[in-house]
Amino acid sequence: MKFSEEELRQIALNAINELGEKASPELVKKIVAKAVDESQENVDLPKSETKVGFDRAILTSFGLDRPGVVAKITNLLFEANCSLQDISQKIMGDFYTIIMIVDLSSGKYQMKELDEKLQEIANEMNIKIFLQHENIFRQMHRI
Amino acid sequence: MNYEFDEILSTIKMTEIEHFDIRTVTLGISLLDCYDRNLDVAKQKVYDKIYKYGKNHVKYAKEVEDRYGISIANKRISITPISIPFAGLNRYEFIEMAKVLDKVAEDIGIDYLAGFSALVQKGFTNGDRELIEAIPIALSQTKRLCSSINIGTTKAGINMDAVNKVADLVKKTAELTKEQDSIGCAKFVVFMNAVEDNPFVAGAFHGVSEPEVVLNVGISGPGVVLDAIKSAGNVDLQTLSDVIKKTIFKITRAGELIGREVAEKHGIPFGIVDVSLAPTPAEGDSIADILKAMGVEDVGAPGTTAALAMLNDAVKKAGMMASNSVGGLSGAFIPVSEDQGMIAAVQKGNLSLEKLEAMTSVCSVGLDMIAIPGDTPASTIAGIIADEAAIGMVNDKTTAVRLIPAWGKKVGDVVDYGGLLGLAPIMEVRTISSQGFVSRGGKIPAPKRSLTN
Incomplete structure (x- = not known):
């Protein structure tokens, strides 16, 4: 080039x-x-x-509330050496929603690999997990 | 938390449920330095240059897709209108050049390469004439090459000699590709006021004032707009316009982000975001459905043009606010074959060619992907092109015509190309003649509004 x-x-x-x-x-x-x-x-x-320094992702998960959801996800993030910068959780009846801000810059996986591993958990626990780069949210919702 | 809960959910809804995708990332490459008096050397130069810049195009786009989880539907390349750097070629040499372009597109792994084009709004160079002769054969002998001719501008008027030539070209292309339902015509667009940075194929080309190489992005998202309108419920039109604008704003911002990232990976300048609502044959990805959600019973009902005008205006306003680099066509596309809702409206007899023509005067492109009977005379096609060009000329906007006079087909038949090109029902064309007018030739002078200085 x-x-x-x-x-x-x-x-x-x-x-x-x-x-x-x-x-x-x-x-x-x-x-x-x-x-x-x-x-x-x-x-x-x-x-x-x-x-790399800007690599933050937003992890969203929801589904039927059951023990161990947060543990499973955070355990994977720990294994991946990603730091958790913020977390918020809501319980609505039988359902939960979790939003996490994850710093991927020191992690050992790229977005795609991490997402694949998260989808394994999602299938196993029968919940939804979405992992998206923070930049998208910043572009869409902040001027 | 930096983001509100519902902001996060709205973004996830867009990408996961409403098919928000980037329609195309198009790499524009200048071929101005590729001329050589030895044709073989010129061909090699063209191949090498496109290959050099384009070989990682698909790979980089995929990497950005993975990083953001937003899919990029098409990766394409546009080139300098071929008749400009290669004005000295004859028709046979242009056909050889077409094959080189087809080959390099295949080697890079992209589906379309556009810019086998000429700009003849004020008249023909010898190269333009030869190219126009070569286009039907080139389109019938290549798979990935797209072509366009600009026959007029608001500043220059309409070159009716070119309109007549193009009408013949369309007929000939239809004949040469009759075995495949005249598919060659789907790869050819005739333009009025063509823009130099349009990323959407088949009409894309890399204008002469563009940089050496540039990356343009075309966003889409009829599904997202449709859902927003549906969930807004029964509100008045100002509020509805606001709903559309807010949605388009978000997808434009995301589109620009993706475009800039792909450009950065290439190490080349980012050009423009084309904020267009482009439908696909997929369910829910339809402009017709948006118009229906806005309140008309079906596309073609009185009120359709007004609804489309409002939609198009909201798209432009939101796009302008969201990005400094809005360009290309930026509006709503209304191709027939690529939109389930449009196809249905034509098949039910609700949408005629004349109503479509009226709609094109308020939206971004023109008569797009419309199949007409194979026995339609060239003079009638020239008449349709001239009408559409006149709308563009007087309103100082881009209009285009992509007609498919499907060989051997009649009203009631369909041509089915599959994939993105979709399925086109043959539309009725009036049989009264345009011959006397179009065969006068010459030029339609530029309108009063061309004198703006």
Whole structure:
């Protein structure tokens, strides 16, 4: 992405020089593509790291109230090394709702993996769990 | 807690129940630097450039989907109108170029690439003429390529010679793709006042004043608006407008967030959010249902145009407030084949082509995805395009026509493309002739409102 035509040409020329006699159009193409790929990986890494500090998610759960719901969820968050920043709970008749704000920045899972694990609990306990990134809520409800 | 309980619930309801999704993230790529006097080199340049920028497009979009749990329905690419950088090609060379574009779209893993286009509102370059000849063949020999022609602007008037050429082009495309219910026509749009940053295919292209590469996002969400209107109950129209605005505001904000994240992953500038209500053939994802929820018995009933005007206006106002980068078409789309409610209204005989035309004067696009009898003469198609273009010209807005003169089909038949393109009942077209008017050729002069300086 960051390469100009000039730079690409330079990479190709270097490749041709290195290969010497063996240089063929396919080989050179492969080497240039590889160089571009590698540089892309390098470019992308620091970006995702800088984002990590903002990774908070909102976890919402509701269903039929039964013992152990909070324990199951928080236990998973503990295993995942995610810190719980806020929690609120309401009981309405037989039903409960829980909303948690979870900090994922130090966690060992990405959103998707954590969500998959949460869905396992949801299926097992027959409850609903939603995990969504905080940014969505901030965008939608705060100006 | 930073967020209220019902705020959180409303967001979850939108994404989990009401099918809120991002309709498209479209990567715009400039091909202005890809010309070469050797065609093979030019083809390679085009392939390489699109591949270079586009190869991670689907991957990045998926990552953002996973992070936010909001699905992105389509990942697409738009390019500089091909007749501009490649004005020197002849029709056969354009067809070869079309195949390269189709190939690179396939290799990247996207379903459509748009911009096999020309802007001829004031006249043709030699390249434009050759391209127009090449389009029917190119569309019949490719799968993922979409094409458009802009035949007029409020500033320039309507190029009727181009309208006539386009009408022939549509007929020819229908014939060349007759084996597949004239599907080629579903990939071709004729525009009045085309916009340069529209992310929605088939009419997307990357305008000449756009940056090297840019990411535009098209949001959607008829289901969300429908539910909001339904739960508002029997309120007066001002209150209803407010309900629509609040809903659109939220989805625009979310859409912009998603677009910016995808752009950031690419490391390219973010362009615009197109705040459009775009239906899909899925149940509950229908503009017709919104109009019905607003109170008309069916689409086509008197009052439909007023309801649509109000809906469209609320969408624009909320979008404008929600984001600094609103662009594209931004309004409600009323394609027939892609909207269950519209299809039903046509099949019940409640919605005619003329009523649809009236509706397009207050909404964002035009006569979209409308199948008409295969024996409709080119002059009648030219007449329909000219009418629609006149609405756009006088009202200083974009209008478009995507007609499918389905080969061998008559009123009462249907063409079924499946997927996003949906099912189109053949609509009746008046058989009185437009020949005498359209065949005069030349140009319809620009209207009074073009002189704004």
